[in-house]
Structure formats: C-alpha cells, structure tokens
C-alpha cells in the first residue's frame with residue numbers, strides 16, 4: 585500500500601521559520617494550488633488558517649471552491665482565473681487576479697449583469713518574466729478604468745522569474761525596478777492602499793529586502809527552497825512511502841520488466857512495489873537513475889517504470905515482503921529524488937497521483 589504522509593508539525597515549523605525571516609510587519613500568503621503541491625489542500629489550508637496565515641492562493645476557481653466548501657474562511661487569491669467559472673469566483677468569495685484588459689472587460693460585463701459591487705480583486709503586472717500580467721505602459725488606461733469600476737483593489741503584484749539566482753543578479757534588479765515604479769504609481773491612488781507583493785519562497789531566502797507588504801510562499805511551507813543551504817532550515821512535510829508486494833529471485837542472464845531494459849549479470853533479488861508513473865514516479869526514475877530508501881539502504885529502481893508497478897534491486901539489502909520503502913521526504917530529500925529524475929521538487933510533489941492515500945500526522 586502507498587501512503588503520502590503529511591506532517592503538520594513540519595508545516596508549522598516552516599511557517600514560523602518563514603515568518604521569522606520576513607518579520608512581523610509583512611503578511612504571509614500560503615500557496616495551496618494544485619492540491620497544496622500534491623499534498624492535500626483542505627487539510628493544509630485548514631492548518632495554515634488555524635496558525636494565522638493572512639491569505640491563501642490557488643490557481644483556479646475550482647480549487648478555491650473546494651476550500652470554501654470545507655470551511656476555509658481566510659481571503660483566497662485566485663492566481664490564474666480563466667474566462668469561465670466566473671460564477672464560482674463570485675459565489676464563493678474568491679478574489680481573482682486580473683492580468684489583462686480582456687479579462688477586465690469580461691468581468692465588468694459579467695458583474696454589471698449580475699449587479700455585483702465591491703468585489704475584491706488583485707492586479708497582476710508583468711515585469712519581465714513575460715507570462716501573465718499588465719504592462720507598465722497600460723497603467724494610465726488602467727487607472728481610468730479603475731476610477732469608475734465596481735471592484736475593490738486588494739493587492740497589486742508581480743512575480744520574479746529568477747528569484748533563486750544569487751545576488752547581484754541583473755534580471756532580478758530589472759524586475760524589481762519595474763515593480764517599484766508600479767508601486768510608486770499606485771501608492772496614493774486609492775483611498776485604501778492595496779498590498780504590494782513580489783516574491784515567492786526563494787525570494788524570501790534570497791532577497792528578504794524585497795518583501796514589500798506580503799510574500800507568497802508555496803514550496804517553502806512544504807519544506808524546500810530551491811537551494812540545499814536554504815532547505816536545511818526547513819522540514820519536509822510530505823513523505824511518500826510504499827510497501828514491498830513481492831520479492832523475486834532472478835537468475836544470471838534474466839531480464840527485468842518491459843523492453844529488456846535491465847539484465848542480471850549475476851543471480852540477484854528484486855522487490856516489486858505497487859506504484860508507477862500513473863502515481864507520479866516518472867519513467868525517468870527507472871533504469872538506475874533513481875533510488876528508494878529501504879531499511880537504511882538505498883536501492884536502485886531497475887528496468888522501466890511501469891504504469892502501476894516498479895522494480896528495485898535488493899540483492900544486497902536485507903528486506904522482506906511488506907517492508908516499508910520510502911521514495912522521498914524523511915530519509916531522502918524530495919529535491920534530490922526529483923533531481924535524479926531530471927525534474928524539480930515542485931514537479932515531483934505535484935505529480936503525486938490521486939490513487940495514493942494521504943495521511944495527515946502531527947509528527948514522524
């Protein structure tokens with residue numbers, strides 16, 4: 585059986601560590617998009633709410649609805665609202681990020697028809713990453729539209745594309761300069777000053793001078809910060825474990841799994857585990873690219889990873905059927921496991937499939 589353990593006391597440790605870096609005057613937004621990076625969004629959001637997070641963020645309206653339907657009451661920013669599901673946004677008091685005039689016009693038209701007033705929204709600026717967002721040269725037009733709009737502007741933000749790069753780094757500086765111009769243009773524009781925010785987790789560790797009014801942290805809350813040195817002060821929240829289904833002795837010359845991907849040069853022993861690429865263990869982990877932790881040893885994944893199963897070499901490891909195997913989290917860092925598969929911690933965590941049972945614990 586496969587289990588993803590979610591350690592709330594580690595979440596709490598990371599939360600307080602991030603708070604200690606940003607100081608008491610800066611707000612903390614907990615990012616719980618994509619099922620809280622593959623964990624379990626409702627449980628994680630509920631715990632963050634309990635310990636005092638200021639804001640939460642999700643990617644889509646449906647993710648926000650799921651939280652609202654489970655008693656999450658803190659303000660929720662929706663990073664990437666699309667032109668659909670507007671009903672959901674308003675019905676569940678979700679706060680959309682507006683990134684273009686087309687979305688703006690669409691929302692105005694919709695809220696006008698529904699006679700909705702004073703709904704909280706956020707404005708997103710592109711400062712160099714060239715993803716979603718308004719451009720700086722649209723500020724004048726934006727201000728005109730704002731002056732007779734029905735929205736309540738809660739925050740204005742941008743996103744760094746290189747926040748983990750060690751300083752000085754000219755592209756961070758360029759983005760920051762642009763964002764400071766945005767701040768300057770809007771600071772005195774509203775009766776109630778909106779929050780300004782720029783940085784994510786690696787920004788907090790790398791450039792704590794750029795916190796502005798709030799930081800948006802996802803991966804850091806889950807125990808990783810894109811740099812092994814920064815990771816040291818954090819604790820891994822998610823641990824993926826499995827149990828050996830079967831142990832098999834193989835003879836010299838025999839092949840393992842699909843496509844003759846692995847051949848035993850000597851007699852050996854393999855263990856078969858009940859998870860595969862459908863559960864988020866990439867095929868790039870196979871063929872000895874990656875290892876799993878078992879009874880104090882690391883066993884290589886051999887052959888091609890299948891959809892539902894994978895094989896490990898346990899020729900030299902003392903183990904038996906039903907023994908526990910850890911993929912990552914407690915004994916092996918998720919960043920390292922991800923790196924061995926050619927991906928990043930974010931991708932490994934958010935790939936953890938829906939078939940894997942989530943189990944919330946207070947300690948490991």
Ligand SMILES: *Cc1c(COP(=O)(O)O)cnc(C)c1O
Pocket residue numbers: 615617663743783784785786800801802803804
């Ligand atoms: C996902 C996301 C974050 C969180 O980033 P981390 O590196 O996980 O802290 C912050 N801001 C935006 C706009 C995001 O999409």
